[in-house]
Amino acid sequence: MPLLTKVRQLPVNRWIDLALFLFLLTFPIWQNTYWVYIMSGIMAYMIFALSLDLLWGYTGLMSMGHSVLFGAGGYMIGIASAWANQADWIKFDQLPWFLAILSQPLGAFLAALFLPGLIALFIGLFMFSGKIRGVFFSLITLALAGISELFVINQSRYTHGDSGITVTSRTLFSNSDSQRLTDQQFYFVVLAFLLGSYLLCLWLVNTRTGKVLQGIRENESRLTYLGYKPAAFKLFIFMLSGMMAGLAGMLFVRVQGSINHSAIGINLATLVLVWVAVGGRGNLTGALIGTLLLQFSETKLNSVFSGISADFAQYWKLVLGLLLLLIVFVIPKGLIGVLLEQQQSRQGRDRKAAIMRKEVHSHDANP
Amino acid sequence: MSPSMLLQLLVSGLASSFVLLLTSLGLVIILGYMKVVNLAHTEMLMSGAFICYYVYQAAGLPFIVALLVAFAVSFLFGALVERLIICHFYGKMSETLLATYALSILLKQAALLLLGKNYKKVDYPVKTVFQWGPVYLESYKLVVAGLAILSLLLTLLFIYKTKTGRMIRAAMQNRSMTESLGINTKKIDTITFAYGMGLAGLAGAIIAPLSTVTYTLGESWLTNTFMNVVMGGVSSLFGTFASSVLIQESVSVISGLSNSVTAQIIVLLVVIVVVRLKPDGLFTAKERR
Amino acid sequence: MTPTHKPADKAEAAPVLLETRGLSVSFNGFQALSDISLSIRQGELRVIIGPNGAGKTTFMDLITGKAKPTAGQVLFEGQDITGKSAAEIARRYKIGRKFQGPNVFDNMTVAENIELAVAGYEGLTQSLFFRASARFRHRVTEILEQIELADYRSFMATDLSHGQRQWLEIGMVFAQDPKLIILDEPTSGMTADETRKTGDMIKKLKGEHTILVVEHDMDFVRQVADYVTVFNLGKRLVEGTLEAVQQDPEVQAVYLKEAD
Ligand SMILES: Nc1ncnc2c1ncn2[C@@H]1O[C@H](COP(=O)(O)OP(=O)(O)O)[C@@H](O)[C@H]1O
Numbered sequence: 001m002p003l004l005t006k007v008r009q010l011p012v013n014r015w016i017d018l019a020l021f022l023f024l025l026t027f028p029i030w031q032n033t034y035w036v037y038i039m040s041g042i043m044a045y046m047i048f049a050l051s052l053d054l055l056w057g058y059t060g061l062m063s064m065g066h067s068v069l070f071g072a073g074g075y076m077i078g079i080a081s082a083w084a085n086q087a088d089w090i091k092f093d094q095l096p097w098f099l100a101i102l103s104q105p106l107g108a109f110l111a112a113l114f115l116p117g118l119i120a121l122f123i124g125l126f127m128f129s130g131k132i133r134g135v136f137f138s139l140i141t142l143a144l145a146g147i148s149e150l151f152v153i154n155q156s157r158y159t160h161g162d163s164g165i166t167v168t169s170r171t172l173f174s175n176s177d178s179q180r181l182t183d184q185q186f187y188f189v190v191l192a193f194l195l196g197s198y199l200l201c202l203w204l205v206n207t208r209t210g211k212v213l214q215g216i217r218e219n220e221s222r223l224t225y226l227g228y229k230p231a232a233f234k235l236f237i238f239m240l241s242g243m244m245a246g247l248a249g250m251l252f253v254r255v256q257g258s259i260n261h262s263a264i265g266i267n268l269a270t271l272v273l274v275w276v277a278v279g280g281r282g283n284l285t286g287a288l289i290g291t292l293l294l295q296f297s298e299t300k301l302n303s304v305f306s307g308i309s310a311d312f313a314q315y316w317k318l319v320l321g322l323l324l325l326l327i328v329f330v331i332p333k334g335l336i337g338v339l340l341e342q343q344q345s346r347q348g349r350d351r352k353a354a355i356m357r358k359e360v361h362s363h364d365a366n367p
Numbered sequence: 368m369s370p371s372m373l374l375q376l377l378v379s380g381l382a383s384s385f386v387l388l389l390t391s392l393g394l395v396i397i398l399g400y401m402k403v404v405n406l407a408h409t410e411m412l413m414s415g416a417f418i419c420y421y422v423y424q425a426a427g428l429p430f431i432v433a434l435l436v437a438f439a440v441s442f443l444f445g446a447l448v449e450r451l452i453i454c455h456f457y458g459k460m461s462e463t464l465l466a467t468y469a470l471s472i473l474l475k476q477a478a479l480l481l482l483g484k485n486y487k488k489v490d491y492p493v494k495t496v497f498q499w500g501p502v503y504l505e506s507y508k509l510v511v512a513g514l515a516i517l518s519l520l521l522t523l524l525f526i527y528k529t530k531t532g533r534m535i536r537a538a539m540q541n542r543s544m545t546e547s548l549g550i551n552t553k554k555i556d557t558i559t560f561a562y563g564m565g566l567a568g569l570a571g572a573i574i575a576p577l578s579t580v581t582y583t584l585g586e587s588w589l590t591n592t593f594m595n596v597v598m599g600g601v602s603s604l605f606g607t608f609a610s611s612v613l614i615q616e617s618v619s620v621i622s623g624l625s626n627s628v629t630a631q632i633i634v635l636l637v638v639i640v641v642v643r644l645k646p647d648g649l650f651t652a653k654e655r656r
Numbered sequence: 657m658t659p660t661h662k663p664a665d666k667a668e669a670a671p672v673l674l675e676t677r678g679l680s681v682s683f684n685g686f687q688a689l690s691d692i693s694l695s696i697r698q699g700e701l702r703v704i705i706g707p708n709g710a711g712k713t714t715f716m717d718l719i720t721g722k723a724k725p726t727a728g729q730v731l732f733e734g735q736d737i738t739g740k741s742a743a744e745i746a747r748r749y750k751i752g753r754k755f756q757g758p759n760v761f762d763n764m765t766v767a768e769n770i771e772l773a774v775a776g777y778e779g780l781t782q783s784l785f786f787r788a789s790a791r792f793r794h795r796v797t798e799i800l801e802q803i804e805l806a807d808y809r810s811f812m813a814t815d816l817s818h819g820q821r822q823w824l825e826i827g828m829v830f831a832q833d834p835k836l837i838i839l840d841e842p843t844s845g846m847t848a849d850e851t852r853k854t855g856d857m858i859k860k861l862k863g864e865h866t867i868l869v870v871e872h873d874m875d876f877v878r879q880v881a882d883y884v885t886v887f888n889l890g891k892r893l894v895e896g897t898l899e900a901v902q903q904d905p906e907v908q909a910v911y912l913k914e915a916d
Pocket residue numbers: 683686688706707708709710711712713714715
């Protein structure tokens with residue numbers, strides 16, 4: 001009985017998560033290689049969206065430049081791969097000392113994970129120790145995305161500038177061309193990382209730390225009067241989120257086989273905001289579903305309409321803008337947020353009714 | 368670097384300062400007086416530039432007419448946007464950012480799909496180039512500086528000397544008190560936002576001859592204008608002026624030493640450090656009165 | 657003295673817990689508090705009254721580290737805590753504060769609000785690997801019962817009534833298990849019934865805890881107070897038993913002026 005009630009009390013979105021992962025698990029069975037490849041990219045984006053949800057949805061830190069961390073992870077793989085296969089644009093004989101790690105086995109993997117973490121640590125230390133919060137945090141992160149994009153274009157010696165880098169290897173660790181997993185195989189690699197990231201997030205948001213993060217979102221100053229130091233928690237979540245974003249960037253580059261400045265700039269930074277806003281923030285599911293719905297629709301519609309209009313991508317952005325406006329107006333909590341709200345208000349009514357019954361009862365018992 | 372080159376850099380830096388001031392004015396009004404972060408601001412610049420192209424370059428009307436049309440259209444558009452969208456999200460930061468971002472996508476994509484990808488060039492309304500010894504300056508840049516100062520002065524006059532301006536300031540300082548005096552703060556909000564957008568459109572039209580007019584014109588200004596306003600102190604017009612000069616002079620001089628992109632990156636990073644050290648802005652000394 | 661003053665007499669002998677010496681603060685030239693010296697003994701329940709704008713909230717801001725004094729000292733258990741950070745004052749010196757007007761975590765449940773407030777797990781790693789023990793859960797339930805919100809534990813704080821939100825914040829302060837409990841207008845916006853219940857909650861803590869409470873509601877003050885300090889215009893006007901204070905001509909003048 002208690003187990004049954006527990007299951008009944010489970011937020012609806014956890015069932016959606018379950019269904020989603022079952023769907024993803026079976027997806028390659030009934031889909032062709034092209035869609036498996038597309039879905040691998042979407043799953044990498046889902047990890048990215050989850051990382052933003054931790055930061056924005058749970059902690060209330062609306063980063064408008066999260067792509068910096070995604071791109072940092074991606075570029076590590078890009079540079080490592082270009083070096084390993086001696087891409088024709090490479091004009092140096094030796095990796096500079098700060099990139100030397102990329103020539104080591106495992107090095108690119110670690111760099112893609114920890115460099116974004118390190119960047120997040122620096123940005124976080126810098127911002128959270130000062131009075132930068134709220135909209136200033138958003139604006140400065142936005143500016144950082146703009147600056148990073150300029151930076152990678154400018155550093156063409158290592159990033160191949162505007163053209164970006166082609167990554168032909170597709171394994172988790174190796175950067176050599178000769179080693180390549182099939183689309184199907186790599187799909188499951190990405191899925192495993194997505195599941196791991198999801199479980200990590202789910203665990204984290206239900207720990208006391210997760211509650212503190214929500215406390216920061218709800219009322220940061222109140223927390224300090226309970227003896228907490230919010231800056232430490234913000235730094236922690238920013239770093240973790242940064243590493244997840246880096247992981248997402250690394251996987252995405254491996255799937256897609258290329259990286260350019262758009263992966264680090266304002267475009268992607270705002271796109272991920274749209275995914276999370278549409279799906280609903282602060283419940284993990286929204287980030288997953290929002291990304292899946294929007295990215296899947298884009299690809300699907302593109303395959304339908306690209307024959308009709310060469311400008312499909314541009315029309316799609318227009319649709320995205322309209323959709324975002326609609327969501328902010330009609331369901332600011334996002335798709336999953338609405339479902340959760342309905343469940344909560346139903347449970348709330350039940351609880352109120354129970355309290356009423358109890359009061360009537362106690363009144364009857366001792367008039 | 369030779370002294371004459373430095374002088375040239377300083378002069379062109381100063382000229383760019385006025386451009387940055389101009390492109391930031393509308394933003395600082397909306398951010399400072401309404402606490403609204405208007406991510407569609409720079410797309411309004413882009414729209415203003417297009418208006419200038421069509422009215423002045425294509426239709427051949429006088430430049431000044433193009434400026435007035437750009438201001439009027441942007442003003443009306445701003446009023447409409449405030450009534451339809453912005454007014455629903457006061458005090459909600461995330462929603463405002465998302466809504467104005469959505470608006471910016473709509474403007475940009477509409478420009479792209481309706482007006483095409485081609486670059487459009489707007490001729491200089493005045494074409495002489497001044498030369499003092501080794502220093503060159505296009506006369507239009509002087510015009511821009513004059514227009515920037517004029518916009519600043521007119522804005523100051525509007526905010527400090529007109530009845531509407533007084534109400535705008537009152538509404539910023541104490542909303543409920545202003546309302547209790549029988550002032551329609553809703554109308555004030557609409558006017559403030561519309562004025563900010565109008566300035567953005569005007570600025571876009573003024574800088575059109577200096578730019579390649581295309582749908583990406585807006586996004587190229589995004590980082591600079593926002594960081595400029597944040598550094599100047601969000602509600603200070605003079606602060607914005609001062610930080611425009613500081614930013615563009617530094618960019619100009621540093622780009623003489625390396626290249627313009629590196630200069631931009633360095634200066635923006637320094638701006639972020641400054642904002643961290645002085646979160647209320649570098650120039651937050653009391654404005655007059 | 658009448659027998660009702662016994663607890664206060666006992667408190668006379670107890671050591672001083674909180675002492676302020678010449679505490680002053682000014683905001684942009686406006687002197688909000690001047691030269692407040694005051695001491696509160698262990699186990700005492702002290703009520704501060706005074707008209708709006710007298711500086712009562714500002715006084716608590718100075719004690720809890722929200723604002724820094726321009727002059728003077730705050731001593732807690734004999735240690736100088738002047739100018740220390742809010743988090744340190746809450747965590748290390750164990751001063752808990754309820755703010756004027758409910759100040760809680762709106763989109764979190766009632767139980768989560770209380771759980772966050774339970775002291776002893778404020779560090780990052782502590783909170784990361786924290787598992788609620790039976791004792792912890794028992795403590796949370798106990799507090800929820802104390803503040804009459806046991807049936808509401810799964811409600812979102814934002815769905816509570818104003819009075820219940822006030823209780824929730826009082827519960828959060830209890831959960832901190834502080835050495836000094838500071839309550840800023842705990843009954844504001846409450847119905848008469850709720851106010852009386854709040855008085856009962858606070859009286860139950862009397863003697864065991866040291867409590868500093870700011871209040872306007874005279875019925876409430878009568879219900880809980882033995883010893884009262886009156887603030888006016890940033891100064892400490894008088895101090896004494898409630899009866900004595902009410903007799904004071906200066907106090908009467910201040911309150912008469914307010915009634916005008
Ligand atoms: N941070 C602050 N800045 C400026 N003035 C303040 C600040 N805090 C309080 N004051 C002023 O100090 C005075 C005392 O306020 P307060 O302590 O809130 O009074 P009370 O709680 O007794 O009603 C008021 O006039 C208030 O405006």
